[in-house]
Amino acid sequence: MENRVATSAARRDRSRRERLRGAGFRPGKIWHPDTRLPAFAGDCRRFGRP
Template sequence: MAMPISQRVQKRRDAMRAAGLRPIQIWVPDTRREGFTEECRRQARMVAMADAADRDLTDFLDEALLDLERDA
């Protein structure tokens, strides 16, 4: 006879715990939610504008690119 789902799940959880792991719950944005894409775009524009205005970041990235070219 097949083992009930609840017993299989418990067996798996017990095995994971025995392996030194523990369960956690992670909440992530619902990508299906109305307005999600527009909010991503809005935030990306804000970051891009902030990055464009940050001269230190631009200098750092330019120097990193030169380092990569020198190592190639």
């Protein structure tokens, strides 16, 4: 029973990490935007304009 619970928790964690990475985030101490993605530079330019 404990093994199934651990597997279920691991599956949820993996799914959450995949969703965050898919949204353009990468892990650190906290999840933050992945500055290595090409779209990041475009977003910075777009958000930086008045």
